[in-house]
Amino acid sequence: MASAAGIMEAALLVAAALLLVLGGGAEALSLDLYEERCPEAEAAVTAAVRQAMAKDRTVAAGLLRMHFHDCFVRGCDGSVLLDSTASVTAEKDGPPNVSLHAFYVIDNAKAALEALCPGVVSCADILALAARDAVALSGGPSWVVHVGRRDGRVSLAAETSTLPGPRASFEQLKQAFHARGLSTKDLVVLSGGHTLGFAHCSSFQDRIHPDKAQQQDPSLSPSFAASLRRACPANNTARAAGSGLDATSAAFDNTYYRMLQGGRGLLASDEALLTHPKTRAWVALYAASQEAFFRAFAKSMLRMGGLNGGDEVRANCRRVNQ
Ligand code: HEM
Incomplete structure (x- = not known):
């Protein structure tokens, strides 16, 4: 139900x-x-x-x-x-x-x-x-x-x-994008935004410390999982702890896709992009060609940026106009 x-x-x-x-x-x-x-x-x-x-x-x-x-x-x-x-x-x-x-x-x-x-x-x-x-x-x-x-x-x-959350399945991710008029390709391309930045342990903790009923996420490379466990031990109390979303998290490049292919995608929602043959093929294309990724990313950002809303020009971004 x-x-x-x-x-x-x-x-x-x-x-x-x-x-x-x-x-x-x-x-x-x-x-x-x-x-x-x-x-x-x-x-x-x-x-x-x-x-x-x-x-x-x-x-x-x-x-x-x-x-x-x-x-x-x-x-x-x-x-x-x-x-x-x-x-x-x-x-x-x-x-x-x-x-x-x-x-x-x-x-x-x-x-x-x-x-x-x-x-x-x-x-x-x-x-x-x-x-x-x-x-x-x-x-x-x-x-x-x-x-x-x-x-x-x-x-x-x-x-x-x-x-969409870090544990979203491929179907849930697709639904979140389609509901906003974006395509499955946009999902794969815009997830490449994870070439920049960081995730807190809480966003992937369950993948590296499964409870007894679960198996360790089989899509994760064992050596990658071990390094993540060092950054985020099971009894981790450091709220700022976590990991870069890819190995070059200050540079916008295609490392994210290359890591995904090697079982080193940080979030379950990243790994989910390997679920389907078609999305796997896009991951392979962007892993092989940074140029293709850059072209596609610019296009998908324009599509996402075209989702329009509001009705005024605020004087202060933190408050609506009086
Ligand atoms: C496809 C579904 C997506 C999911 C489930 C997702 C989820 C997440 C999560 C859980 C984090 C880490 C948050 C934290 O632990 O602090 C994160 C970080 C980030 N996400 Fe996504 N994301 C998605 C798509 C995107 C898209 C489309 C973009 C941009 C085009 C994007 C850009 C980023 C960036 C840049 C960061 C790093 C933020 C920072 O270091 O401050 N994400 N995402």
Whole structure:
């Protein structure tokens, strides 16, 4: 029998998909919206990202994941950037988002843009541009971001339960992408975002310390599992402990796919991409050709970034306009 939580999750997914359809898509966005009203928009965002990355390379991963989590809940409407209020717990404080970081980079870019051209550039656009810059400045591809997203006024922690989790099966991952109008190929390509960044032990602990009833996850390479157990012992109490999602976690490259092929994918949801012959073939293609991965990643980011939402240009990315 379906659990209440399962039914609630399915209802939220349908609502999220409907919102995306009603909110329009990439066709509503523009290539040159800010050319006249705020010609320095892109340069200001790039400067904010560059400045932050000069001090802390990990902000790149933070910004990329933030954009993904924004787009998957109510479309790319900056809803992930809103702070909780006395009456509403926002997405930001939902379980999958508590490890998001680098919000200050968006605040810095917004402050610079409000000084240059007040009320013009949405927070959702700033995040889409910042994610692109984060990838490019980490050695990955670049692409022209379509702009004109509007910022949403609603952000609910409960809706983050529709984000795919680290233990999601291939079917669940596919469903999460298809419900948002994205393809199975987009799933394989965008999972390549795990070429950057880090996961806490809690995201993969059960794969390396199965309880007595389970076997160790057979898809994991034994030597890789052993090294992960050293980083995350069973009695681990260090909340910051974890592992890079691939072996070169500050560089945007195709190491992620090569590791996946060698049984060294960190999350169960990463390994799940090897389940089907077709997705396995994409993994093999991107493992063999970084160029093919970069081209595909830019395209899929444009598709994900086209999931539109909101209705205003916020003055402060953390609060809706009064
Ligand atoms: C396909 C389904 C996905 C699942 C199940 C998933 C799950 C996760 C999990 C569990 C973490 C680690 C969180 C932690 O322990 O702190 C993570 C990190 C990350 N994810 Fe994903 N993810 C998915 C797709 C994506 C996509 C589409 C992108 C971007 C295009 C992305 C970008 C990232 C990045 C960059 C990090 C590292 C964050 C950091 O170091 O701060 N993920 N993901």
